Amino acid sequence: MNEAIVVNRLSAAYRKTEVLSQVSFTVKPGTLTSIVGPNGAGKSTLIKSMLELHPRTAGEVSFLGQPYQKAKKKIGYVPQRGSVDWDFPTDALDVVLMGLYGKIGWLKLPRKSDREQAMEALRSMGMEQYANRQISQLSGGQQQRVFLARALVQDAELYFLDEPLAGVDAATERIIMDTLQQLKNRGRTVMVVHHDLQTVEDYYDHVLLLNRTVVAHGPTDEVFTAEQLHRTYGGALRWMREKV
Template identity: 55%
Template sequence: MSVAPSIASKKVAPTTALEIHDLTVAYRHKPVLWDIDLEVPEGKLACIVGPNGAGKTTLIKATLGLVPLASGNVKIYGRPYREQRHLVGYVPQRETVDWDFPVTALDVVKMGTYGKLGWFRRPGAREREWARECLDQVELADFAHRQIRQLSGGQQQRVFLARALAQDAKVYFMDEPFAGVDAATEGAILRLLQDLRSAGKTVFVVHHDLQTAEEYFDWVILLNMRLLACGPVETTFTRENLHKTYGGRLTILDQAAEAVSRRSPE
């Protein structure tokens, strides 16, 4: 009896890296994300695109459990985020931290290993070596011992990416890694994203530049408080979908949100 060939011949459905069901997020009674439902298969470079205030950052934060959900749930490889933290890497926006903080580039990258180390265990030689490799991957090996303020904006961004690499994850969430970086950094980040995809990782990137979105990514999530489209770039990144996402300043959703926030007591 041969079981193996029959399994191999069966067409295997692609694994789903991220699943979001009925997700709604509200800040002070004002909804910022409504009823998001999406699925993204493993191994995609996905960009999250939408106008300012569309809830792109909130979508990432909700996925990572950083903001409370009004409803819905998020699954990474079929299980809740809480159980899958070790599979996830995170690159927050660069402006969210104080770059005068007294640490070196290597110190910051080492922070990526803290999650797996667990309580009170100090990073040792192995973690230091691994952090160095990650810095090398973003082409900053020579800057390991610089205090982080002595780095350029693009280099700081790459330190953040190296820290996410140090998390050794399968799914990455990056909040505007291309914002305000020089051409060298943009190139380095792009190469890194492609390397991650070849290694079978899934990457979600909040992206502002519609010109390059189609060229850099193979999956697109169009967002403007609600989900307008989610799918492969070729079929989803269409004029019609973009118009739905960006067109019409005051959509019916805005008005509804205003009405809800007026009605509820502060």
């Protein structure tokens, strides 16, 4: 498989306002890609439209050569923390077990091996001691670790994360990025909506610059340049660094 993800002329709108226009790009397997752009650029909408969580007005998307409905068991997704109802009465272990429901079945009880697998995912995130803690009682960074553990337990081939580093502490940021790097090293394909321009070069080997359409996409050392950033952000660019 030469391409893990193919997006062809994807467009999307909210009510009658177009927020994505003719977005096209391909992603190679085993890459760690950041989606970068100004506020309102359509970064979250892009992921949601690709995963059929928001309707497309045009375009096609394939994952490992298949449409989403056929490939969805191979896909892990971590939404924005602010979009989740954290008051839902469940504990951290049960949240992670939700990632196994595709294998267990929605009407079946988890087996001991399933619970052990979920605990191992929590352990990899440094969260095993919080397994029985209500999700609403965890800090923002802890909640984000639990949701990443839920995605990890799926053992997916493709991972999509929507601003996983927003509002987390430094320790959680290191754990998340180390985990994503490990996934990449295992041949998994990862796309991340990212907001901190100063860490893009440190964290990602590919970058997709987006402002309602694709401005540039490719290896970070080729695409993440002052010229391309100014094309993406225009007058909204406020990143003070020697590159810019």
